[in-house]
Amino acid sequence: MLDAALAQAARMGVPQCVAVVDAGGHLLAFARADGARIGSVSVAQTKAITAATRLRPTAEEGGGDALTTIRLALAADRVTGIGGGLPIVVDGTVVGGIGVSSGTTDQDLEVARAGLAALG
Secondary structure, three states: OHHHHHHHHHHHOOOOEEEEEEOOOOEEEEEEOOOOOOOHHHHHHHHHHHHHHHOOOHHHHHHHOHHHHHHHHHHOOOOOOOOOEEEEEEOOEEEEEEEEEOOOHHHHHHHHHHHHHOOO
């Protein structure tokens, strides 16, 4: 997943940080491409953790309401409503999450989807 995501980011010309976590939000793999923003390291990890532990894409956190999303992020550790985090689902069960950061939200999501596609 990590290699596929990084390859997509390279094809797009957008250096990215990519994190993969298990269902409990524990880091399994991480990479920061040359040129990806240092500040995006923790954001990618937070996106992956949110997707895995909240069982949905990060962009859906807060139901699309910006104020609710901000309140959740302030109330809970490692929760974000910024797009670019997707749950990893196998046979209908969330087994982890992938989070991508350093591009636009749309770029992050495209790279995360490429990582998920590597699972088949």
